[in-house]
Amino acid sequence: MSALAFVGSARGADEAPMSLPLVGYNEHRTNLPGGRHANVSTNRAMVVKADGTERRSIGGELVNEVGTWTQFAGWSPDGETAVVLRGWESVENAQWEEEHKTFRFTPEGWLVDSYLVDLATGKAENVTGVERVSFYNSGLFFWPNDPKKLGFTALIGGNSKPFRMDRDGRNKTDLTTNSNGFAYGFSSSPDGSRISYHENYQVYLADADGSNRVHVQTGHPFVFAPRWSPDGKWLLFVSGEHYDCHPHIVRADGTGLKKLADRNGYAGVIEFLDVPDYHGGSSDVPNWSMDSQSVFYTAKIGENVELFQITLDGQTEQLTHSAEGTLHYHATPSPDGRWIVYGAKRSGVRNLYVMRLSDRKEHALTDVPASHAAMHASWQPAFVNAVPPRTRRVLYNFDGDSCLSTKAGGKGPVPVNVEDVKRLIEEVAYEGSQVDSILVCVNAQVMYYPTRIGTMRGTLSTAEERAKWPASEKQRFENLKAFFDSGVDPYAVMLSEAKRCGREALLTFRMNDDHGNDFLRTQFQVDHPEWRLGTEQYRGKGALDFGRDEVRDHMFRLIEEAVRRYDCDGIELDFNRFPTFFKDGTTEECVTKMNSLVERIRQMLDDVGRERGRRLVLSVRPPSNGGNPPPTPETARQRGCDVPAWVRNGWVDFVGVSEFLFERGDLPIDQWKQAIKTVPVYGGIECTRGGGQKNLTADEYRAAAIHLLKKKSDGIYLFNFFTSREEGEKAYEPPFEVLRDLNR
Numbered sequence: 001m002s003a004l005a006f007v008g009s010a011r012g013a014d015e016a017p018m019s020l021p022l023v024g025y026n027e028h029r030t031n032l033p034g035g036r037h038a039n040v041s042t043n044r045a046m047v048v049k050a051d052g053t054e055r056r057s058i059g060g061e062l063v064n065e066v067g068t069w070t071q072f073a074g075w076s077p078d079g080e081t082a083v084v085l086r087g088w089e090s091v092e093n094a095q096w097e098e099e100h101k102t103f104r105f106t107p108e109g110w111l112v113d114s115y116l117v118d119l120a121t122g123k124a125e126n127v128t129g130v131e132r133v134s135f136y137n138s139g140l141f142f143w144p145n146d147p148k149k150l151g152f153t154a155l156i157g158g159n160s161k162p163f164r165m166d167r168d169g170r171n172k173t174d175l176t177t178n179s180n181g182f183a184y185g186f187s188s189s190p191d192g193s194r195i196s197y198h199e200n201y202q203v204y205l206a207d208a209d210g211s212n213r214v215h216v217q218t219g220h221p222f223v224f225a226p227r228w229s230p231d232g233k234w235l236l237f238v239s240g241e242h243y244d245c246h247p248h249i250v251r252a253d254g255t256g257l258k259k260l261a262d263r264n265g266y267a268g269v270i271e272f273l274d275v276p277d278y279h280g281g282s283s284d285v286p287n288w289s290m291d292s293q294s295v296f297y298t299a300k301i302g303e304n305v306e307l308f309q310i311t312l313d314g315q316t317e318q319l320t321h322s323a324e325g326t327l328h329y330h331a332t333p334s335p336d337g338r339w340i341v342y343g344a345k346r347s348g349v350r351n352l353y354v355m356r357l358s359d360r361k362e363h364a365l366t367d368v369p370a371s372h373a374a375m376h377a378s379w380q381p382a383f384v385n386a387v388p389p390r391t392r393r394v395l396y397n398f399d400g401d402s403c404l405s406t407k408a409g410g411k412g413p414v415p416v417n418v419e420d421v422k423r424l425i426e427e428v429a430y431e432g433s434q435v436d437s438i439l440v441c442v443n444a445q446v447m448y449y450p451t452r453i454g455t456m457r458g459t460l461s462t463a464e465e466r467a468k469w470p471a472s473e474k475q476r477f478e479n480l481k482a483f484f485d486s487g488v489d490p491y492a493v494m495l496s497e498a499k500r501c502g503r504e505a506l507l508t509f510r511m512n513d514d515h516g517n518d519f520l521r522t523q524f525q526v527d528h529p530e531w532r533l534g535t536e537q538y539r540g541k542g543a544l545d546f547g548r549d550e551v552r553d554h555m556f557r558l559i560e561e562a563v564r565r566y567d568c569d570g571i572e573l574d575f576n577r578f579p580t581f582f583k584d585g586t587t588e589e590c591v592t593k594m595n596s597l598v599e600r601i602r603q604m605l606d607d608v609g610r611e612r613g614r615r616l617v618l619s620v621r622p623p624s625n626g627g628n629p630p631p632t633p634e635t636a637r638q639r640g641c642d643v644p645a646w647v648r649n650g651w652v653d654f655v656g657v658s659e660f661l662f663e664r665g666d667l668p669i670d671q672w673k674q675a676i677k678t679v680p681v682y683g684g685i686e687c688t689r690g691g692g693q694k695n696l697t698a699d700e701y702r703a704a705a706i707h708l709l710k711k712k713s714d715g716i717y718l719f720n721f722f723t724s725r726e727e728g729e730k731a732y733e734p735p736f737e738v739l740r741d742l743n744r
Helices: 003-007 036-040 091-100 418-428 463-467 471-485 490-500 523-527 549-565 587-612 633-638 643-648 669-675 698-710 736-740
Strands: 022-029 044-049 068-075 081-089 110-118 124-126 137-142 149-156 159-166 183-188 194-199 202-207 222-228 234-241 244-251 294-301 304-311 316-318 327-333 339-346 349-356 361-364 372-379 394-398 435-441 504-510 570-574 617-621 654-657 681-685 716-719
Touching (some): 022 036, 110 137, 194 222, 202 222, 327 372, 418 490, 418 736, 549 587, 633 643, 698 736
Parallel strands (some): 349 372, 394 716, 504 570
Antiparallel strands (some): 022 372, 081 110, 183 194, 222 234, 327 339, 339 349
């Protein structure tokens, strides 16, 4: 299985290999004579790359005596350390348990500890063995929002109890001191403030120190395996009778109980051995999607156990449709929400598989032979799960055009040098300015820099056409030629200056510019006029048909070239200028095609991000409606851009919603906020009210910002703020002073 099959995008032969996340899992024998322990003791903790390559065992030195095994149990938040359980049972105790068909946990017969294994060095640290409280310690996890703390479960006096301890294993604290129940399924909420566990098959919620305990009342005798939603708002568990229990959810405070799905007679257990097992297999419990909006679970269809996904409002989708006798188990989504790993028993063998959720394409992660099993897969958090939250009070968009032919105090198009370019950033990123993110546009079908993939602006115009260019275009062309002839890329200078000033530095890419000027002509359009949307200016003269595979591939390669050329923090896809993309096709067909492009761009950004050691942001500016009516999630979807779905799939990090060019004050930011709950949504302010009016005044900008913030916009997005400098002899300076108070 190649990496190509995993990422779904082509790479040149001269490009560096990708760095894919790892998946931790377990392998063991399934049919050795001697019963349960004979097979369990063969278990080994393993890791494998997400494309199925580079499989290896970890913690091998822990298996140093007869009756010992290892089990992969989790990850550190940064993905650099694995949690590995080391188990040992005496031969005599195992024989007694096999004869009596039950467990017998004694210090003489058992020793179970949880280790932290550094993936780079292989060093294994027994943190539960420090200041030991039990001979049986499992369920180790890193405490959310406090990596210096760990949680685990210890068996004491026949009862299993949740503990919290320091990262070095010291200061172990019993979180249920006054309870004699058997606690299990212990975990912390994502913010680290609350815990959940089930005790004697009832689920409880409590504060992080174990206080303020709340019993989740379901009325059922069997409530099992609580799991927090990634946003911390919900708790998921199964509830009902033993072997007849189903996915339920409650809110984080224990209210709002709801049965989410029915498993159709599935007992919720996958047998992991092919010999008689007195314990009865491995629990197969539901799991959250990464956006907290749906749940993955398994249920019976005939004699099969298939994989399903259900939204919190009850919309169900069957993800697998398998050959007779197939059993699926242990479904877990990737940290970016785009993939899911799960086990499947097919033709009698238990292997792991990975599915891309956007198109349900699947590939095998493991290929163990008969009489072996691969189970309990766990995604490496990797860099995609460790992106620090960013404050974006004001986002400032440079169009990359007039900012390279105008400058402070200039009247009319003027020459521009490096210091002038640097000053552009200083004007908006001054001390006290609320501009946290700077976006720099580098294209309008043509590219604004020497390009291998596309056409550089103005280079296909004839001498006659150049003679007719407006003064602004002539000056811009001369300025850029002087920059690049001297070996200076002004857009790289802008991005570098933005970073020097501590700002987020993003590219912004116009997806389908339709100005139609000769200096925006590309060789791609010349070679394939039939791939354009039309022939009239602003009605498809410069725009391409995204229904063509060739067009989407060309746009992807242009975007990839820009991202690889510039040391940016990510890129915005600007669907607003201009908002038409498809010549024909149903809405669903258009949405599917555009989804494939956005997902491919997200995958490319992840690839480049891994090479650079950080996540690259992907944002979108949804399509407008050309000024009437205001843009909504539904009107964007009708144009092929299902932005809420892009967010749900984990492809997009934030959304900037704007009107088309003119400020009208009726931007429906509330509709966007209702449709998109997991990433920020920023409301845009355009620079004029249209009709030849001057740019907005400082007070008009402030009033527009107040209006957006009252509608719960997460910040303010400014477009064409600087264009008052384009007025030649009538040019005047933009109100830069408002940048200090638009989002107070």
